């Protein structure tokens with residue numbers, strides 16, 4: 143393999159899209175390898191942890207875990223702080239995003255609709271606003287990005303989680319659930335408007 147390859151599902155969402163954006167802003171010429179759910183069933187057992195995204199880097203074994211992929215790309219292409227403590231602070235925020243329920247949350251597997259509704263309403267009323275309040279305290283006051291004036295890999299993670307929660311795609315979690323979190327919205331808007339991010343979406347259509 144001579145070219146980097148990022149394997150994920152064929153949708154502009156979640157952990158895979160974070161990594162694609164990081165690679166794109168880094169200027170890496172990578173293969174954007176997109177799988178259907180059927181193809182994934184065969185690929186899953188061959189991946190490091192049975193999860194996507196996976197980054198194949200020339201001359202290296204496959205790398206999984208979105209935060210490891212993001213920090214690898216960020217360190218290599220100056221999209222992650224050089225200062226060790228500031229880098230760790232960004233990684234802590236990335237871990238905080240991973241702590242939030244996504245497609246792999248137990249409520250996804252609830253088959254009883256009433257039970258699922260109750261659990262999701264509980265998430266919307268308590269857990270997610272508390273999660274957002276902790277996140278707000280970590281985000282730079284002036285911004286526009288998480289760490290200040292420069293976009294870093296942590297910002298792609300914030301973009302994707304805020305985009306998803308705002309979309310209202312999770313049943314019984316209203317798209318207004320982050321309304322009390324202006325800094326999260328500010329990071330989302332700044333990353334979304336970044337010329338290289340716009341360029342990615344123009345290219346992808």
Ligand SMILES: N[C@@H](CCC(=O)N[C@@H](CS)C(=O)NCC(=O)O)C(=O)O
Pocket residue numbers: 156157158186192193194195206207208209240245246
């Ligand atoms: N902590 C992992 C979580 C990876 C994960 O759960 N990925 C989901 C897609 S976002 C996945 O692989 N789903 C398919 C499966 O579990 O079979 C990461 O950050 O990469």
